[in-house]
Every structure is written in C-alpha cells, then in structure tokens.
Amino acid sequence: MNKPDKEEQILNLLKAAREDYISGEALSKKFGVTRASIWKNIHALMKQGYDIERRPNSGYKLLSSPDKVLPAEIREGLETEYIGRELYCFNEAGSTNEIAMKLAEGAVSEGTVVIAEKQTAGKGRLGRKWLSPAGAGLWFSIILKPKISPQHSAKLTFVAGLAVLDAIRTVSGLQAGLKWPNDLLVNGKKVCGILTEIKSGPDIINYQVLGIGINVNISEEEFPEALRATATSLAQEAKKEVARLRLLKEILKNIETGYEVFKKAGFKPFLIRWKEHSVTLNRKVKVAGLRESWEGLALDIDEDCALIVRLDSGEKKRVLSGDVS
Numbered sequence: 001m002n003k004p005d006k007e008e009q010i011l012n013l014l015k016a017a018r019e020d021y022i023s024g025e026a027l028s029k030k031f032g033v034t035r036a037s038i039w040k041n042i043h044a045l046m047k048q049g050y051d052i053e054r055r056p057n058s059g060y061k062l063l064s065s066p067d068k069v070l071p072a073e074i075r076e077g078l079e080t081e082y083i084g085r086e087l088y089c090f091n092e093a094g095s096t097n098e099i100a101m102k103l104a105e106g107a108v109s110e111g112t113v114v115i116a117e118k119q120t121a122g123k124g125r126l127g128r129k130w131l132s133p134a135g136a137g138l139w140f141s142i143i144l145k146p147k148i149s150p151q152h153s154a155k156l157t158f159v160a161g162l163a164v165l166d167a168i169r170t171v172s173g174l175q176a177g178l179k180w181p182n183d184l185l186v187n188g189k190k191v192c193g194i195l196t197e198i199k200s201g202p203d204i205i206n207y208q209v210l211g212i213g214i215n216v217n218i219s220e221e222e223f224p225e226a227l228r229a230t231a232t233s234l235a236q237e238a239k240k241e242v243a244r245l246r247l248l249k250e251i252l253k254n255i256e257t258g259y260e261v262f263k264k265a266g267f268k269p270f271l272i273r274w275k276e277h278s279v280t281l282n283r284k285v286k287v288a289g290l291r292e293s294w295e296g297l298a299l300d301i302d303e304d305c306a307l308i309v310r311l312d313s314g315e316k317k318r319v320l321s322g323d324v325s
C-alpha cells in the first residue's frame with residue numbers, strides 16, 4: 001500500500017502500453033517470477049476494479065481504471081515531492097485521522113496520506129460526527145511534522161483551507177469562501193471541514209494531522225434531512241460531477257507548496273489571503289465557545305488565528321476556538 005510494489009508496477013506497465021497487450025511471459029521475465037505469480041497480481045488488480053482483458057496468445061490489456069482512491073490512481077500525475085508519496089488507502093475506515101495519528105507514532109515519513117472511500121466514524125471537532133459516504137467525497141488525512149510550537153498549529157489549518165479553496169476553483173470553477181475557523185462554504189453552505197489534531201510536547205509539536213473532508217459528488221438526497229439546510233457538495237453547486245482524484249491531487253500539490261512557503265516566509269501572506277476570502281469577517285456573528293457565547297461584529301482575525309469580535313457593548317473579545325453562526 002505504500003511505495004509502488006510489483007502490482008502497481010504491473011499496472012503502470014499496462015497503462016503505458018495503452019492499446020497494446022503485454023504478455024504474461026514478458027511480465028514474468030521482467031519481474032523474474034512465474035506467470036502464475038503475475039496472474040495473482042492481475043487478479044488482485046481486477047478485484048480492485050481495474051478492467052483487464054486477458055487474451056490467449058496476446059496477454060493482458062487494461063480497458064479501464066476505477067474512479068477510486070487507489071494508490072496507483074493517486075500517484076499517477078501527482079505533482080508533489082513528499083505529500084502523498086506514502087499512501088494508506090482504505091475502502092472503508094473508521095476515521096482517517098485516527099489511523100493517521102496512530103501511524104504517526106511509528107516510522108512514517110512526513111507527507112504520508114491516509115485516505116478512505118468511506119468513513120464509518122468520521123469525526124469533526126469536539127467529538128462531532130462527520131458524514132462520509134462511499135465514493136462521493138474525499139476523506140483524508142495528511143501527517144506533517146512541522147517544527148513549530150503547539151499554539152501555531154491552527155495556522156496550518158488556514159494554510160490547508162487556502163490550498164483546498166484554490167484547488168476547488170481550479171478543478172470545479174466554484175469560488176468557495178472560508179468560514180472561521182475551519183470550514184469552506186460554497187453559496188453559504190458547507191462543502192469542506194478541516195480537523196487538525198496534534199501530538200505535542202510543551203514547546204514543540206511531535207506531529208500534526210490535517211484531516212480534510214470534502215463533499216464532492218454527494219447528491220442532495222444523500223445528505224440526512226438535518227444537514228440539508230447547511231451542507232452541500234461541489235457537484236450540487238457546480239451542477240455537474242467533479243473529478244474527485246484530480247481535486248485530491250491538486251489539493252496535495254497546493255498543500256505542499258503552501259507548507260513550504262509557510263516554513264520559509266511565515267504565516268503573514270496566508271493570513272492576508274485568508275481574510276480576503278473570509279465569509280466571517282464584517283458580519284454580525286454569534287460565536288459559541290466552550291463555555292460562553294457572544295454576539296457582535298466579526299472585526300478581524302489576528303496572527304494567532306483568533307477571531308476578534310466587537311460586542312454590542314463595544315468591548316472586544318478575542319476568541320481562539322468556537323463555532324460561528
């Protein structure tokens with residue numbers, strides 16, 4: 001599942017051959033294994049959804065690839081150095097964030113991505129549930145190892161939000177807006193949520209997991225009644241299917257570029273852009289914190305990603321985490 005193995009190499013050869021057949025014999029010679037061993041790999045690929053024709057005396061030909069978040073499909077044309085190079089792909093997972101947090105304890109490289117077709121226990125902040133149906137969204141987590149202190153981790157959520165915003169525009173043509181602190185909205189409804197989790201010592205982060213959930217091709221009926229007023233998908237808004245794998249690769253590329261800029265140039269350029277695309281600022285808001293809530297005008301977002309609200313009394317409140325409505 002990680003670095004390209006024999007199975008993925010066979011697949012890549014079939015892709016490169018296009019209309020031509022590759023014989024079992026040629027493949028067995030190339031890899032120094034029996035033809036039966038090659039057939040095992042072909043069979044495994046077919047089980048994943050690759051349509052492979054077998055013709056006596058000619059060999060194998062790839063007819064079509066599945067639209068699934070599979071390692072070979074993600075790596076094909078991926079323009080990154082390290083993000084998404086190590087991949088853990090699941091047909092079904094509890095929560096990709098949970099898996100990524102566990103993996104990060106071991107010897108995984110920075111940029112490792114965990115992705116699932118479907119999550120059965122997708123989570124939002126504060127233990128909330130994140131709807132993650134099969135095949136129609138992108139549910140994935142990226143492991144980063146930034147050399148920053150824990151109070152700076154929210155900045156990377158902002159960097160990721162902008163990366164997703166740009167990718168959505170490139171791939172679907174839709175203009176999303178950023179809702180403080182971790183949502184992307186299209187036409188006022190949520191299409192993406194980001195859940196950042198860290199393991200940290202007092203001064204420096206051990207690792208940070210960026211969990212990103214995007215409703216790509218979910219139809220209105222697929223959303224439970226309770227979410228229909230607040231949630232939407234890119235396909236619903238664009239009125240056409242959106243290429244899920246292309247969007248994923250664009251996001252991974254943008255996050256890598258953004259992360260590199262963040263490390264060299266700091267957070268300022270991101271904060272400026274984030275504010276430009278914010279749908280929270282200059283609006284009357286209700287902010288629910290953990291224990292208290294406030295109403296007022298969303299004035300600004302500061303260097304630490306805190307939302308500054310001017311209450312009706314004139315007093316300014318600095319809110320580090322909460323929900324805005």
Ligand code: BT5
Pocket residue numbers: 094095096097098119121122123124125126128129130131132138139140141182183190191192193194195211212213214215227230231232
């Ligand atoms: C978030 O939390 O928005 C963060 C969501 C992060 C999900 C990703 S998927 C990959 C990775 N693995 C995980 O397990 N999680 C991450 P929050 O701001 O707390 O919003 C949660 C609220 O959004 C819920 O209480 C619902 O009201 C609403 N919601 C749930 N599923 C949704 C969906 N698919 N689209 C829009 N809204 C949704």
